[in-house]
Amino acid sequence: MSDIKIDAVLDITNEVCPMTFVKTKLKLETMELGQHLEVIICDGEPLRNVPRSLKEEGHKIVGTKKEGNRFHLIVERGS
């Protein structure tokens, strides 16, 4: 995970479903194809739902790191 260049970071730990996905999606829309977004996300429902919705929209989860009760997802912007 350390060799991936992070282009932007988004903390959605204060958001609730579905704003977690909405905020992530909007951020990715402002990025270029292939760029990487690090998403700081809570365990539980957000971690189950957000990656699934991102994959459905063509984005890739290229890395996950746990830090306490939070996760850092590395999302590659897809089409």
Next chain:
Amino acid sequence: MNFTEEQIMRYSRHIILKEVGGKGQDKICKAKVFIMGAGGLGSPAALYLAAAGVGTIGIADDDVVDLSNLQRQILHATSDVGKAKVFSAEETLSAINPNVKLVAYKERVTSDNVRDIIRDYDIVLDGSDNFPTRYLINDACFFAKKTLISGSILRFDGQMTVFKPHAGGPCYRCLYPEIPPAGFVPSCSEAGILGPVAGTIGVLQATEALKEILGIGDQLIGRLSVFDAMTTTFRELKVRKDPDCELCGENATIHHLVDYEQAPCAIRI
């Protein structure tokens, strides 16, 4: 595409949709739709388009709210009786979504002003209740190359279609070449309407307007969708471009806008 926190929350259920997203919502927020009439069709259409965040909504109507309108014209409340429909509409719509710029035209739309009115809009949604206005709006949209979302209702039936002759489809005159003579138009006493039928068609018109703004789905061009509330069915009829159409045909004879007359007791839904 700079949404406020309030807008992100307000439009989140649109943004979630893969086919809409932030980019699509941005298109909606920048779109300009003109609605002819704040009545049975214009009411539900305007409510949904305002709620959707359409940037500018123009509404023309020279009428005032009557108690007999309230059974289906859901922009207006009992306390609005006697008030100009466009001002009642403005109040209702701005209460739902203060982000929307509303332009009220409290005037009769005629051949003199229609070009100036529709010039500023991308899409025209016809919710008028009479043939002279429908022909006028159709002709004006044809000359100005505006997409026209047409709807009409009577009793338990409604129909709608999208006219985009500048993109190859038919126009209203291809479907109805001539204005029907007075005796063929139902009179006031014959022209009842089940309230929610107006809502059904008006809401479908709003849906087509949003599809047009977003550039998604199959447009209702060259297809007339006919709703029968009694059987709860939709039928679809093909509408072909008439090569002999007096307005959009090869040997068109109509080159100017025409104001038709209609008997005072013809349908006013």
